[in-house]
Amino acid sequence: MLPEEVLRNAQAALWDLDGSGVGILEHSHRSKEFLRVLERTERLVREVGGIDDSYAVLFVTAGATHHFAMVPGSFLGAGDTADYCHTGVWSAKAIEEAKRCGAVHVACTGDPAFTATPSTFQWSAAPRYVHYTSNETIYGTEWQTPPPAPAPLVCDASSDIFSRPLVLANHALIYAGAQKNLGPSGISLVIAKRDFIERGRADLPPLAQYRTYAKEQSMHNTPNTFGVYIIGEVCAWILAQGGLPAMGERNARKAKLLYDFLDSSKVWRGHAEPASRSLMNVTFRGTKELEEALLARAEQRGLANLRGHRSVGGLRASIYNAFPEDGVHRLVQLLDDVERGRP
């Protein structure tokens, strides 16, 4: 979901960007109008995240899956080891890609049920970096604080970026596909330490090196101009809500409504352990019959996409930044109605 203000502004900008008489899709990426959009979006991303200039802010035309390969391609050389935190389906994909490039050590795991983020760690001797997935959409677990790693952290933050105050300390690189909390699909935001970027391989194609994006302000080739525009609008909306502290409070309040209900229910039960619960994806189960009854009634209550990921089943409420508190109330009401056999 995207905020209504963002959608309304985007509708206007498709036809006429900032009074230029030409739409955002039609301006050349070298036009002064688009350069203003790019400059504004980067400035707003930095303001929202509290990101100083020791970090580059990059817009990469790709989803997070691309970074699963691009990170080890750049930073995991022959003789290096990278440590990976394994917390579910997404971390497994990142691990698989890293193994193509070099030595991967799984330092911690939520195996087999992935009900919690790991609390015990076996780091390798000298990891080049430590990769983790801050939020696992499928199991509904989220790191409450980053793993206590002995090396620079690389984070796939696709599903919880800008949902709470950003922790930059110890992070070398954060990447996030935009489509959960930031904007449209087909673009990703990367926040990376400039000195870390410079340590990446320099003999790869330009678009496979983060340094190209840093050096050329994401303009080595035509970026996803519409995506850059929308991310700027979303950041402006976040600031208008009070910034990340306010987003974090709002998201915690939304999630608490649902988790409190699940904890008190006699038939619904949450999947994730309390200390690892995601504020973005609340995973839960009932009986098969109750789950189907809920799904059958959800649409008429204006609730969609409640079926859990096909790999794990059950139910899942994805309550990203733009999901309204009112929607959570309606979901709790529906869960309660189904539990009590009320129409």
Added chain:
Amino acid sequence: MLPEEVLRNAQAALWDLDGSGVGILEHSHRSKEFLRVLERTERLVREVGGIDDSYAVLFVTAGATHHFAMVPGSFLGAGDTADYCHTGVWSAKAIEEAKRCGAVHVACTGDPAFTATPSTFQWSAAPRYVHYTSNETIYGTEWQTPPPAPAPLVCDASSDIFSRPLVLANHALIYAGAQKNLGPSGISLVIAKRDFIERGRADLPPLAQYRTYAKEQSMHNTPNTFGVYIIGEVCAWILAQGGLPAMGERNARKAKLLYDFLDSSKVWRGHAEPASRSLMNVTFRGTKELEEALLARAEQRGLANLRGHRSVGGLRASIYNAFPEDGVHRLVQLLDDVERGRP
């Protein structure tokens, strides 16, 4: 530029896609609503291009620059040679990336002035493929027919795709960044022979292999859903105009207006030789003073982006599919007014 109908439809779809009550940016890429969009866009691309099922139609979240590296990464192995046709700035970039992967033989060149597409060829003994750039935006030259190659053709058609009837014969793979004639930036269309795709390397990351896109209908990861939607709308618009034969006639008519004027002018002269003239990018020069006079007056006549690429200077009119005939008339009028010193 995009057709006004496409922009109006896109504005509506941002808010509510096909009466679903949810916008195109907000639907999951696995939702039935988006799957319908994807299926429709592929069907319309096939209808517009006359593309049968021996070719896969792929949507890649990337621009053409990405394919400069992805094509040789997949198809130019150790011991292979690929032949490249060198016609300007874009082909040079493609050649540079291919050299990273294997042996590149430049089979023909428009060096040094790039006023024409080559007419003499020195093919290597057994090229794995032959790469050419169908239209060179910077010099304003366009292949009138594909190069007579002794191997499967790979074409960068970013700047003239769907501007005239598509020639598929002898082509193994055609790629096109969408932002000139097809839609927004941040997505590319690939039309590739299924058997050629299968001959690519299979040990690369999934997103670096065309076969992944072919096998998973461009859904290995979240595609640029908005881009897929817009490409479908643009294809529907092309069909409503009469399809590619009508687009080709219309584009030829538009370009002829401008070239006929340049040929008759005493002060303006076209860059490209008549037999290699682009229907998409008309490059020309006057004196420095006349060029500046024209640029200074263009905006008040509703004409923009007439400055030639910074690498070659001069002037350039980019008259892609959606550029209206009326705009060409206004440009000719302005050129004539400047030539004759009329206000």
